[in-house]
Amino acid sequence: MKNILSNTLLYPATLLCATLFACQSGTTEQTANETSTVDSTTSYTFNTTPSWSDEFDQEGLPDTSKWSYDVGSKYDGWGNQELQYYTDADPKNVQVKDGLLHITALAEQKEGKDYTSTRLVSKGKGDFLYGRFEVRAKVPKGRGTWPAVWMLPTEDKYGGWPESGEIDILEHVGFDQDMVHISVHTKDYHHSIGTQKTAFKKIDDASGQFHTYRIDWTPASIKGFVDNVELFSFANEGTGSKAWPFDQKFHWLVNLAVGGFWGGEKGIDPKAFPATFVVDYVRVYDLKK
Template sequence: MNKREVHMVQLLSIVLCSLSITFSSSGCSSKSKGDNGDTGPAPTISINDVTLFEGNSGNTDFEFLVTLDKKSTRDVTVNYSIVSVSAKAGEDYIVPASLSLTFPAGETQKKLIIPVVGDDIKEGDDAFTVQLQNPVNGSLLKLVGSGTIRNDDTRVAYTNTGYDAPASYPGYTLKWADEFNGPSLDASTWGHQNGDGCPGICGWGNNELEFYTDRPENLYFQNGKMIIEAKPESYQGKNYTSSKILTQGKRPIKFGRIDIRAILPKGKGIWPAFWLMPEKSVFGGWPRSGEIDLMEVVGHEPGKTYGTLHFGPGPGSTQISRNFSLPSQTFNDEFHVFSLEWKEDQIKWLVDGNVFSTVNKADLGSNNYPFNEEFFLIVNLAVGGNWPGNPDATTYFPQWLIVDYIRVYQ
């Protein structure tokens, strides 16, 4: 081969190599090149999930592992963002100053650290996600890492601020009270009504979703307060648990004044209530012997309380219901006192000492007036039902009904 032929062969080799076409074993790779300069396709990028307890103080580092499926001869970079699910930025976790990772050539693993803020306050398991984006010299395979902050605390956060009722009233004497200062429920006053109402009245007649229990997970005491906790869990075929207590057969009430100081829960599908049912159903089954709803709140309207009478010949209820709304707060912000003034042929509803509804016997018209008989008191926290609807993605769990005291005067 003469010099001109050698030169032509070399020139042809350069052209073919630039087109990634194999020419010979001398001077030209026999493999195609990816966009990043490596042989074969670019490395894929993935991130794992992390679940840890938050800790009681300081910060707990949630270490997410971001990996390449193979080494690269070039630097690989990827940006990320943090998206709150139920956890709150700045309160539950700290957003790093830099939101970018770089894998130097040859490295396949990097740690992405999100500091989670520890505290001693009971709350639900909170969540956030780390989302990978905008890769350079790589492609995304698993681009979302879930961070779950497990609760490891027992103290419910509240203060004692809010309205407090007088300890006495002219013309009344204290008949009985529960200040909830002990470690357990007073069995001489209260009993539990457990279950889901089945088989007799499944869903308690309202298509409620909870199963009531007497477990300490659902009813407990803290600093002189009784707390009923509604929580999401699979239990006895239901997806939520809570508690319901009542004075039936132990503390009958006929006329007088009832004061209940409480902080109420909130959220779609949350339904706390203080109400009374007849001890003996003198006039027959519900609603003929009546029902007195001292306080009901549906959690998507956390600043509005309802006072209601149920009566009538049945099978459905005839009712008189009125409501009271706070001007700017919710009943979840601090303690309020919900009261009933009950006299013969008349019932009044009060919030923080102010009357918002009065019903007289004459207001029932031709209907029987069943409210001059003995009734018993019920305290419960329902989840779901015909009136409040079911919880949705905005509903935070657990929710707490916090009762400071119940006082009955006559």
């Protein structure tokens, strides 16, 4: 990642390691730290009823009591050299219909950019410390698309990226169809210094079928799952915020980027647009006390 920006500056859409580009189809990589000195014997459980969710059952624009918008094309394409302009509540780019959220990237010029799309954020409307975070979604097809469901710190307790952390629940690039990624980023563990913590897996028909993506976030670890199968585990080593900034509230982001240092690494297929990212629901289940 070439540009690292503070969350207070609306920093990058996703910050996944460039070395992942060399991964081979059909493989799974686990690079998370398996060592923990923080109460590793505790068995954590979660409530079975969501404390916060959006089922996307109300037709029209997304619920403004839960979602706001990041708008524009700031900071060199949100720090990732992305090519889209994120619009503000434009029904061409975002709609709820038939019980599903649709985020659509269009090939149209706006404010000097050749594409438009949407980035939803729950900051100030849905902020969470620990819990089970789940999304059911279908990613778009097409070279140049870069959808993500992820989380950022609400207050940047330890400073700008990567000091205050990032959690990527789902990340996908259209040139590597059916490969999905889960990652975390911290000051000690991020791709810019070659210490990234990430996992990836090829799944069946990521664009044609809904799949469920989730992370279980506790004081001891962050674990990632695809269709209820554990893919990723990152332990709290007990060494402080440089390794574990995940003791503060985070919020959701749901977006569809176009191009960028990773999404556009193999170019953009103009026939891929309009491209639509479809989300069935997002849910939060509280960690049991």
